[in-house]
Amino acid sequence: MQAFSQVLGAEVPWIEWPLSPNLVPDTPVILDLLEFCAGAAGEPIQGAYHSYYRHHHLSWDRDAGLARFVADVNLLFRRNAVAYELTATGQARRLLPQAIANTIGWALFQTGDAETDRLLEAARQRFVSPMPEDRQDALEKLWDAFERLKTLEPGVNKRAQADALLDRVAPRGSGFREALGREAVELTSIGNSFRIRHSETTQEALTSLDQVDYLFTRMFAFVRVILKGTGRGG
Template identity: 50%
Template sequence: MQLVSEFRPKTGDATLDGLLEDAMVRFLSRRPADRQDALEKLWDAFERVKTLEGSNKSVAVPILLGNAALGSDPFRELLTDEFHLLTRVGNNFTIRHHEIGKTPPPSDHARDYLFVRLASVVAVVLRHTGRMA
């Protein structure tokens, strides 16, 4: 899969690049524990992506998504909706939070779906803002 195998971030943030690269390597493993770790690392990277334009996410994310939309209001709206939905997923499933009451992804296939969905939006945002080869 090109999205994962050719994922080469160059965000200017060594921590973010490391999280993204580690997530991709772990995702390619067939071990379920590695793939769960990959999902968690990718979600941590997603939260860091939200701060690329500044530490205040409520200000930085609209700027980031505006730049990533390349002048297309419908695409900006799509990216905004996707960021909100994926933030909710990360907060409600045992991906970023492991408190009682959080729900694990129901299967390895669901975990893979969530990983690829998040990797896709992160990749397009990074590519459209010149932060990925």
């Protein structure tokens, strides 16, 4: 117990141990504690009985113990309608609405540009994180990927390249092409007006994670249409 407390204090210093019955830690702290425990979870396997010392030999099954720990925690999450889960490796992640989870989980990134693919994959992984700062970072990386997407087509400047990109998704002059153009302008304006990619004093900060989630899903939907329409995944 003493060793557990000391190591926990080193790795998760913002938690009070033993836990107070009157003070509930913040959700990210609880998830840090669960991940810490998952990192050491295992199942003792009782072996042959040693008659002289009157005890059983024990072996240690890491995989079985971790699986049981994850299952027990996830059962508590489900029964209490908590929108998080532990993965099979013991990492905490938040549960998304099914439609969003399917879209994000099955998207492919094959833009032909390694940095754009890296930004999109990093955004996807961080968006499911339970940590608020990771979700903000996911939004930033998604906006960075959007700006790089604008430059993947040939053209004399970024505006021409962006137009060529949208022209591959829908015929120029069509209603959908016009809608895509308006949305691209609006998303660019949002990126310049809010504190997403830059931190100038003139930019407005996002004040809730709901705002972060809304902007992420809106941008991701747009990017996915572009990827699918240009044969770059999606």
